[in-house]
Amino acid sequence: MSGHSSFESNNAIVKWIEYRLPIFSFIHSSAVVYPTPKNLNYWWNMGSLAGVMLVLQIVTGIILAMHYTPHADLAFASTEHIMRDVNYGWLLRYMHANGGSMFFIVVYIHILRGMYYGSYKAPREILWWMGIIIFILMMATAFMGYVLPWGQMSFWGATVITSLFSAVPIVGDSIVTFLWGGYSVDQPTLNRFYSLHYLMPFVIFGVVFVHLWALHHHGSNNPLGIDRKGPQDSIPFHPYYTVKDLYGMGVFGTIFAVVLFFAPNYMGHPDNYIPANPLVTPAHIVPEWYFLPFYAILRAIPDKLFGVVAMFGSLLILFVLPWLDTSKVRSARFRPVYKMLFWAFFIDCLVLGYIGGKPPEGIFIVAGRLATALYFLFFLVLPFIGWFERPKKLPDSISTAVLDSGGGGAPDGAAAKAEDRG
Amino acid sequence: MADSTGGDGHDPSRRDFLYVAAGGLGVVGVAGAVWPMIDQMNPSQDVLALSSIEVDLSGIEEGQSITVSWRGKPVFIRHRTAAEISEAADVSMADLPDPESDAARAEKPEWLILVGVCTHLGCVPLGQQGEYNGWFCPCHGSHYDTSGRIRKGPAPLNLPVPDYVYLDDNNIKIG
Ligand code: HEM
Numbered sequence: 265m266s267g268h269s270s271f272e273s274n275n276a277i278v279k280w281i282e283y284r285l286p287i288f289s290f291i292h293s294s295a296v297v298y299p300t301p302k303n304l305n306y307w308w309n310m311g312s313l314a315g316v317m318l319v320l321q322i323v324t325g326i327i328l329a330m331h332y333t334p335h336a337d338l339a340f341a342s343t344e345h346i347m348r349d350v351n352y353g354w355l356l357r358y359m360h361a362n363g364g365s366m367f368f369i370v371v372y373i374h375i376l377r378g379m380y381y382g383s384y385k386a387p388r389e390i391l392w393w394m395g396i397i398i399f400i401l402m403m404a405t406a407f408m409g410y411v412l413p414w415g416q417m418s419f420w421g422a423t424v425i426t427s428l429f430s431a432v433p434i435v436g437d438s439i440v441t442f443l444w445g446g447y448s449v450d451q452p453t454l455n456r457f458y459s460l461h462y463l464m465p466f467v468i469f470g471v472v473f474v475h476l477w478a479l480h481h482h483g484s485n486n487p488l489g490i491d492r493k494g495p496q497d498s499i500p501f502h503p504y505y506t507v508k509d510l511y512g513m514g515v516f517g518t519i520f521a522v523v524l525f526f527a528p529n530y531m532g533h534p535d536n537y538i539p540a541n542p543l544v545t546p547a548h549i550v551p552e553w554y555f556l557p558f559y560a561i562l563r564a565i566p567d568k569l570f571g572v573v574a575m576f577g578s579l580l581i582l583f584v585l586p587w588l589d590t591s592k593v594r595s596a597r598f599r600p601v602y603k604m605l606f607w608a609f610f611i612d613c614l615v616l617g618y619i620g621g622k623p624p625e626g627i628f629i630v631a632g633r634l635a636t637a638l639y640f641l642f643f644l645v646l647p648f649i650g651w652f653e654r655p656k657k658l659p660d661s662i663s664t665a666v667l668d669s670g671g672g673g674a675p676d677g678a679a680a681k682a683e684d685r686g
Numbered sequence: 687m688a689d690s691t692g693g694d695g696h697d698p699s700r701r702d703f704l705y706v707a708a709g710g711l712g713v714v715g716v717a718g719a720v721w722p723m724i725d726q727m728n729p730s731q732d733v734l735a736l737s738s739i740e741v742d743l744s745g746i747e748e749g750q751s752i753t754v755s756w757r758g759k760p761v762f763i764r765h766r767t768a769a770e771i772s773e774a775a776d777v778s779m780a781d782l783p784d785p786e787s788d789a790a791r792a793e794k795p796e797w798l799i800l801v802g803v804c805t806h807l808g809c810v811p812l813g814q815q816g817e818y819n820g821w822f823c824p825c826h827g828s829h830y831d832t833s834g835r836i837r838k839g840p841a842p843l844n845l846p847v848p849d850y851v852y853l854d855d856n857n858i859k860i861g
């Protein structure tokens with residue numbers, strides 16, 4: 265939908281460059297006049313926030329890399345050196361560590377937004393796939409980053425997660441030895457994780473580009489989930505959404521700053537301030553909070569191989585979501601049954617996350633199995649919902665819906681308010 | 687483009703003020719966030735803590751030199767001979783590209799303390815060599831005299847004398 269460009273300039277230098285590299289018209293058509301549904305609400309702010317977070321992780325990461333030493337004997341000390349000696353090192357490391365968490369919060373909301381409003385449906389399946397690939401790459405990146413400070417949680421997290429691959433029949437142990445570069449997590453493991461942790465965000469950057477390419481081809485979905493019928497349904501990206509995105513960044517930045525300055529270790533684990541010790545495992549090891557739902561699924565299944573299969577399956581199943589959902593209606597606003605199912609799924613994910621952080625004993629085992637079953641049940645019943653559910657009547661167009669809702673002169677605000685209720 | 691959000695009824699100066707105020711605050715905020723990212727490249731606290739060293743001179747016989755490491759750079763400490771001292775003191779200022787008296791460079795004439803980094807492009811000069819019997823830099827041929835002053839070659843300045851103090855007769859603190 266980047267469409268034709270109406271870009272024109274009288275500046276001789278701009279014209280000279282534009283003739284050779286049409287970069288000005290590209291920016292103009294994709295970020296200035298780019299036609300955007302006029303009814304996007306604040307859930308549509310997450311994409312730009314995720315982009316900002318990726319850049320922030322890369323910038324703070326490159327800085328940390330200037331002071332960090334990827335060696336089993338020195339990594340922990342160099343991380344403490346960052347915290348104590350490097351000018352503003354404490355700030356930069358806390359930005360990076362908490363930035364990872366904030367990045368995941370944003371991306372989780374982004375994914376749930378897509379599920380609620382049916383953004384994964386035609387013609388946005390590839391856009392959806394690119395998003396899931398980014399999500400998986402992010403998990404790999406964050407996992408390897410967490411190993412770098414070489415504390416107890418780093419070491420044992422690395423041991424447990426790499427050992428997942430030992431569940432593979434026949435070649436499992438060889439794969440694990442290959443990943444480790446030895447017979448345990450050690451210097452070779454740390455060194456390669458460091459290299460890959462530095463590389464992956466740039467791979468993510470490339471996939472983000474494809475994600476946006478696909479996005480701009482058909483344009484954004486919207487809270488009503490109906491296609492735009494004409495120019496009256498769109499507004500130019502700039503200034504409307506540039507300002508809205510900036511505003512969102514201000515709010516988000518404030519929340520980030522509160523975490524950063526008042527609770528920088530809240531989302532971390534104290535055991536990671538104990539240097540790695542290959543001879544002693546901490547009593548209770550948990551991954552970072554953003555992995556907990558998947559960790560709960562892993563532990564719910566009392567079989568090594570199937571536990572691992574279920575865990576990866578819970579992620580990979582998202583790829584086929586566009587086909588599991590058989591309904592032609594996108595937005596949950598018009599799908600009473602799906603809407604309930606969505607919220608049940610959402611709560612189930614929170615429950616899984618809670619259980620993932622608890623020791624695998626007593627009630628938590630039963631609850632974990634139940635929640636895991638419900639997670640997959642969501643995807644199983646989805647095809648049938650599409651067949652029997654009777655969707656509410658869809659509005660004729662974005663424009664009529666927006667004006668009907670009584671917003672008068674402020675179509676944008678009216679749509680956002682309607683969403684608060686929905 | 688910006689005008690499209692407002693009607694003509696707005697006072698333009700009020701809108702301009704909001705633009706400038708918001709933009710100005712944004713610039714201050716970004717600058718505040720960027721400063722830590724720049725300052726982190728300056729020497730860290732542990733590097734600053736190692737910025738001075740103490741050296742015991744008692745074992746260095748007349749005519750001998752030692753090289754110590756200070757802030758990652760070589761520092762030459764030479765126990766000069768009487769001949770070297772008089773050679774350094776007798777030079778006319780007019781002959782020096784970077785005029786400085788020997789007395790100003792050596793608090794006690796028998797001890798010459800120099801940062802051993804050629805003022806041309808940073809190589810380490812060789813001791814007791816060159817046309818002036820002081821230091822000679824092999825990289826591009828700079829000759830220094832027995833006071834470490836540049837006499838010939840591309841280097842513009844004398845070998846610098848670091849800040850140092852005598853803690854007692856036999857011990858100095860550099861830096
Ligand atoms: C997708 C983007 C990224 C994510 C999600 C991410 C995540 C993480 C996490 C969770 C940690 C452990 C934090 C701790 O407890 O100390 C970490 C550490 C680290 N990361 Fe990243 N990172 C990203 C990008 C980068 C990039 C681009 C670089 C380098 C160019 C980098 C360099 C480092 C270094 C040197 C450490 C170890 C120092 C430390 O532990 O604070 N990161 N990262």
Ligand code: FES
Nearest residue numbers: 804806807823826
């Ligand atoms: S560096 Fe010594 S002469 Fe060039």
